[in-house]
Amino acid sequence: MGSASPENRPDPDALLARANSDGRGQLKIFLGAAPGVGKTWEMLAAARRRFETGTDVVAGLVETHGRAETAEQLADLPVLPRRIVPYRGRLLEEFDLDSALKRRPALLLVDELAHANAPGLRHAKRWQDVAALLEAGINVWTTLNVQHLESLNDQVARITGIRVAETLPDTVLGLADDIELIDLPPEELRTRLKQGLVYRPDVARRALGGFFRPGNLAALREMALRRVAQHVDRDIAAYMRAQAIAGPWPAAERVMAVVEAGEAAEQVVRHASRLAEALRAPFFAFHAERAATGMAVQPALDLAIQLGGTVETTTNADVFAALLDAAARQNVAHIVIARGRGRWRWRRGLASRLARGARAYALHVVPDPAASRPAPPHRAPPPKLMPFGISLGIMIVTTIGGFALRGVLPAEAMGYVFTAIVVGMASLYGRSVGIFAALTGFVLWNFFFLPPIYTLSVTNPRDVTALFAFLVVGVLTGSLAGRVRAEAETARTRIEALRRITLFGRALAQVSDEAGLAAVVEAEARALAGEAVLLLARGDGLPRAGGFDEAAVAAAEFAWRNRVATGMGTTTLPASAWRFQPLATEAGAIGVLGVRPETPPAEPVIQTLSALADQAALAAERLRLATSAAEARAHESTQRLRTALLSSLSHDLRTPLTAIRGAAETLAEADGELPEATRRDLLASIVEDVGRMTRFLANITGMARIETGEIVARHEKVDLAPVVEHAVARVKEAFHTAVNIPEDAATVRADPALLEQVLVNLLENAVKYGPEGGAISVFARRAGDSVVLSVADEGVGIPPEDLPHVFDSFFRVVRGDRVAPGTGLGLAIARAFVEAMGGTIAAESPRRDLPADGLPGTIIRVELPVP
Secondary structure (H helix, E strand, O other): OOOOOHHHOOOHHHHHHHHHHOOOOOEEEEEEOOOOOOHHHHHHHHHHHHHHOOOOEEEEEOOOOOOHHHHHHHOOOOEOOOEEEEEOOEEEEEOOHHHHHHHOOOEEEEOOOOOEOOOOOOOOEHHHHHHHHHHOOOEEEEEEEHHHEHHHHHHHHHHHOOOOOOOEOOHHHHOOOEEEEEOOOHHHHHHHHHOOOOOOHHHHHHHHOOOOOHHHHHHHHHHHHHHHHHHHHHHHHHHHHHOOOOOOOOOOOOEEEEOOOOOOHHHHHHHHHHHHHHHOOOEEEEEEOOOOOHHHHHHHHHHHHHOOOEEEEEOOOOHHHHHHHHHHHOOOOEEEEEOOOOOOOOOOOHHHHHHHHOOOOEEEEEOOOOOOOOOOOOOOOOOOHHHHHHHHHHHHHHHHHHHHOOOOOOOOHHHHHHHHHHHHHHHHHOHHHHHHHHHHHHHHHHHHOOOOOOOOOOOOHHHHHHHHHHHHHHHHHHHHHHHHHHHHHHHHHHHHHHHHHHHHHHHHHOOOOHHHHHHHHHHHHHHHHOEEEEEEOEOOEOOOOOOOOHHHHHHHHHHHHHOOOEEOOOOOOOOOOOEEEEEEEOOEEEEEEEEEOOOOOOHHHHHHHHHHHHHHHHHHHHHHHHHHHHHHHHHHHHHHHHHHHHHHHHHHOHHHHHHHHHHHHHHHHHHHHOOHHHHHHHHHHHHHHHHHHHHHHHHHHHHHHHHHOOOOOOOEEEEHHHHHHHHHHHOHHHOOOEEEOOHHHOEEEEOHHHHHHHHHHHHHHHHHHOOOOOOEEEEEEEEOOEEEEEEEEOOOOOOHHHHHHOOOOOOOOEEOOEEOOOOOOHHHHHHHHHHHOOOEEEEEOOOOOOOOOOOOOEEEEEEEEOO
16 A cells, blocks of 8 residues: 555554554454354354464353353363352352463453452452453453443343343443454244253243343344444544545445534534434534634534534634544544535535535535525624724824835835734734735825825836735735634633633532532633522422523523523523523433523633533532432441440340349249348349449440530549549459559549549459459559550450450450440440540550460550649
């Protein structure tokens, strides 16, 4: 093939894509129209042929599903051992990605691409394993049924009545270098089912009346054929771009709607949509942006998106060349364009140029909707005269200056001066002012500087040539400078829009509630298009904003419910003075952004507003998800506490109540027959269990008072010794506690009542988890401006994983099958009291001062400020 000309050179993106594929593994997908068509068998048969020619083929994971013919194809191929994964009491056999990467065969077979991996593996989905293999340079063959594509999930569910659980993104299909369609006619596939070649006879009978009905299979076949055709069409387009082939190749149908300013713009889009629907082909709208026509075509571009198309815009001044480039790049077969009406009869329209210079395309020319009725008189807006006056004034002043210097300045030089003025005026004020300046300069130069002066006649042929050359150059220069100015203005507007969107995104990232979101969004929209309001849906409707009339309310509701732009400048309820942009996410519409501009906004402004609405929708969704997550966590925490409380109530109240009831019934029924010692034991048991219940209820009440903020700690000087003695006296099992409080740590700033309760809870905890008769010690030490008061035991200790939770409400340490009795509130109350007094509490286990071969023990340290 000959080298491409500069005008028809290879697409750099296509060449870059080809370069990036070097070193990457090749992927081939055996795509099945339905289960049972023989995907795995065909893959194994092709792999065996490769294996017999010496290729290093390995079966990474192949599912035979008990089919003898499939197992026969697999018999001679090397098989990679599967990875055994325990899951919910079962052992699952999964694909071993690490072994495959280590083995690195020339060709690896991985069945069932859409399979979901067992929890605990490197990737959640098997297609992610395949992507990792491709990145490592390993060629992969795999199988997939068309119903597993995510975009077809809803369609398959509507057709078959069954929603496929395991799906994969459609982009995975784009990774394939080759797709082979495996298909069978519906009746032949149903025959295989009846013969038991796909499923067991009982399963096959149910499948024949469900998923495998003839209509279902025909629809799935069509889906599979279309997906393969799209993939082939993509490959053809990529090949054409890489090889600099102008095209188009008539391999597939694509429709392009050329949108220009005019009454026929929307009609062109509708015609292209109908044509694409008839051809079952995609379509897109092409538009060359101009600052003056942006608002006129925006409804048509919005309509293209609503009808399922895409939009491509360009700022290229050469519209014809840009249009042909887009058509060739997209491999378009059909171009739809309006007939168009030029201002002058000799001016050739774009449709005419396409008819002459684009013979490779089918051209559909839409008639002008205004051609069948008399054209209304055109009323152009009144021109802005100030730029023309400035241009005329500059020309007059320049003429006076040049006339005064005519003895020094040659007459020919004035032509260059006037040309410079023409360029400046066109650059500042546009093409019309530039052309006016050129004509004014033509007259002034001729009248005042070219002999015979003070006349419009010219005698010297050279001056005639220079004069007309100036006129031509001036007009052309003015036109070009005006065009450059318009394009620069469009580019500036786009850059400003991008800058605003960037700053807006940063502002949204800092928003923490919906009120802040509304303030940020409304401020940004107000800077773009005047008055603005953000309405977020509540329940079944939008809140009504002040200043809305009935038309605005209707437009806002329609935009929210139908997820389309409405109001000023759109095709839906255009009579409204407001324009509403829907805030929509995948979950649905969540509100609208309304603006009330004084004049219809230009296209770049509308695009910016649309981008702002999209970002605001994402931010609103993020806030609502965060709120829902917080509520879910709070609900979960409440449920967990409620469950723990009920469990504790059922255990810690039932046990003492049962003992009290038993002792009381014994005393009531056999009081006279019981020995005195037995009576005293029963009464002591009742007193002990009543005390236990009292402490339990006191803990529950204390925790409730803490959470409601009823407890307010005093901060006064407290002597530790008497407080510790009173606490030890209240816990009779801790009578053997050793106490050591040095003089430099004898006082703290605290609440004596709360501190005593903290020590009581800590001592009860030490007794509960310590061995019978085990040593308990309470000691203090000075640490800077604080005193550290410690309670140590020689008990079972706290496992490392439980240390962060020992001060949580209702948490109890579990050691083997042993769960300590109690509510799990003692340490939680201790922490709350200590923090209320301005101190900290922490647990340490095992103790470092105990022998390693004994029980680990626990130390709980309370740090309080000194007075």
